[in-house]
Amino acid sequence: MTCRYFRGLIEALPIEEWHPRERRQVNRHTNACSDCQNALLKANALTSGLRQLPEAEPPAGLTERVLARIAQIDESRVSVEASPSPSAGRTFRRAAWCNALGWGAMCGGAAIAFGALLDTFSPGRWSTAGWIRDASVQWNGILKMPDPNTATLMLALGLLLCVAGLFMSFSPESY
Amino acid sequence: MVDSKGFGMDRTTAENARGSESDVVRLAVRAVREGHREAFGSLVNRYRKRIFGLSLIIVRDPSGAEEVTQDAFVSAYIHMDRYDMDRPFYPWLVAIAVRHAQTWLRRRLRVTGREGAAPDPGPDIAATESDPLQALIADERGRDLWRLVMELPRGQRTAVILYYMQELKVETIARAMGITGGTVKTLLFRARRSLRQKLDSDTHTLLTGLGKEAL
Numbered sequence: 001m002t003c004r005y006f007r008g009l010i011e012a013l014p015i016e017e018w019h020p021r022e023r024r025q026v027n028r029h030t031n032a033c034s035d036c037q038n039a040l041l042k043a044n045a046l047t048s049g050l051r052q053l054p055e056a057e058p059p060a061g062l063t064e065r066v067l068a069r070i071a072q073i074d075e076s077r078v079s080v081e082a083s084p085s086p087s088a089g090r091t092f093r094r095a096a097w098c099n100a101l102g103w104g105a106m107c108g109g110a111a112i113a114f115g116a117l118l119d120t121f122s123p124g125r126w127s128t129a130g131w132i133r134d135a136s137v138q139w140n141g142i143l144k145m146p147d148p149n150t151a152t153l154m155l156a157l158g159l160l161l162c163v164a165g166l167f168m169s170f171s172p173e174s175y
Numbered sequence: 176m177v178d179s180k181g182f183g184m185d186r187t188t189a190e191n192a193r194g195s196e197s198d199v200v201r202l203a204v205r206a207v208r209e210g211h212r213e214a215f216g217s218l219v220n221r222y223r224k225r226i227f228g229l230s231l232i233i234v235r236d237p238s239g240a241e242e243v244t245q246d247a248f249v250s251a252y253i254h255m256d257r258y259d260m261d262r263p264f265y266p267w268l269v270a271i272a273v274r275h276a277q278t279w280l281r282r283r284l285r286v287t288g289r290e291g292a293a294p295d296p297g298p299d300i301a302a303t304e305s306d307p308l309q310a311l312i313a314d315e316r317g318r319d320l321w322r323l324v325m326e327l328p329r330g331q332r333t334a335v336i337l338y339y340m341q342e343l344k345v346e347t348i349a350r351a352m353g354i355t356g357g358t359v360k361t362l363l364f365r366a367r368r369s370l371r372q373k374l375d376s377d378t379h380t381l382l383t384g385l386g387k388e389a390l
Contacts, residue, residue, distance in 0.1 A: 011368060011371070012364045012367075013360060013363070014338070014339075014367075043367070046367060046370060046371060046374070050320070050335060050339035050340065050370075053317060053324070053340055055225065055227075055228035056227060056228045056240075058223045058224055058241070059227075059237075059241055062219075062241065062244065062245070063216060063219045063220055066223075066244075066248045066249065067212070067213075067216055070249060070252050073252070074212060
């Protein structure tokens with residue numbers, strides 16, 4: 001092996017990256033060759049000079065500033081979790097609609113039940129109750145039902161609507 | 176132990192000597208993951224100097240280096256769940272810092288380009304009064320070497336600081352920089368060659384003086 005080979009090795013890589021076999025070869029060669037020994041000393045000098053370079057001191061308060069930013073991030077995470085998301089907004093609007101429909105059904109059912117009760121206690125006196133009776137007779141004709149007690153049927157329908165409305169307006173989605 | 180020719184303790188031994196340190200770091204990381212924010216303060220205190228030094232070498236601007244350091248730590252905190260506990264923590268942090276430093280440099284390049292100025296390689300802080308390291312390096316030879324390191328291209332000076340000053344292994348540097356081990360060796364070779372040539376042309380006595388000290 002020539003000096004050129006050893007020079008290339010010495011200049012190419014830091015000593016730590018050499019293979020143990022290469023270290024032994026360089027050691028043997030530099031014992032006999034003063035030029036390569038000089039090159040090795042220069043390479044080592046450069047390595048030790050680079051290792052002795054001090055690292056810069058970070059500015060004062062760096063840790064505190066980092067921790068303050070992290071605290072802000074944690075707080076914003078918490079507020080994001082607490083604030084309603086767009087999907088939460090959609091859920092809220094749907095719940096509001098359910099609530100409104102529930103109240104509507106409840107009021108409508110109560111009105112029908114009330115009308116049916118009026119017709120029971122004073123038949124023919126209230127034009128609304130008479131209209132309900134006419135409508136129920138017509139429906140009985142369409143549905144081919146036997147002649148029912150119309151007032152009882154309307155009362156049951158009204159109550160059913162009322163209960164359904166109650167459930168709709170108090171469904172968990174509303175809150 | 177270093178013999179007369181500089182065949183010193185190998186890097187693996189040096190890294191193994193930090194075994195207890197990695198245990199402490201692992202405990203801190205676990206605490207952070209469990210929601211103890213103050214445990215992250217110990218990690219910042221432990222690594223701020225090394226990360227700031229690295230950032231300063233890459234971006235060559237003290238205020239930019241602080242920004243990069245802060246961003247790196249904040250990113251590490253946010254993405255702590257992605258850290259693999261089986262691997263050492265510092266190289267993971269270095270990888271984040273290197274990416275933030277590259278982003279910072281790109282951003283500054285865009286800004287200077289938009290302002291119509293020619294994109295410069297960055298302020299040569301080694302030549303300015305405000306260089307925080309110039310004050311720390313007592314002897315003139317060390318200051319010259321520092322100035323020459325700062326004049327190296329970005330990849331080379333990053334590899335130099337990680338290898339020589341922070342004593343990371345080539346494979347670790349490669350992972351942190353997102354390149355191969357062969358490329359790291361090439362960067363180190365080019366950096367050494369460039370430094371040697373500049374030192375030879377600048378002043379012959381610099382190397383001679385360093386050589387005497389090393390012996």
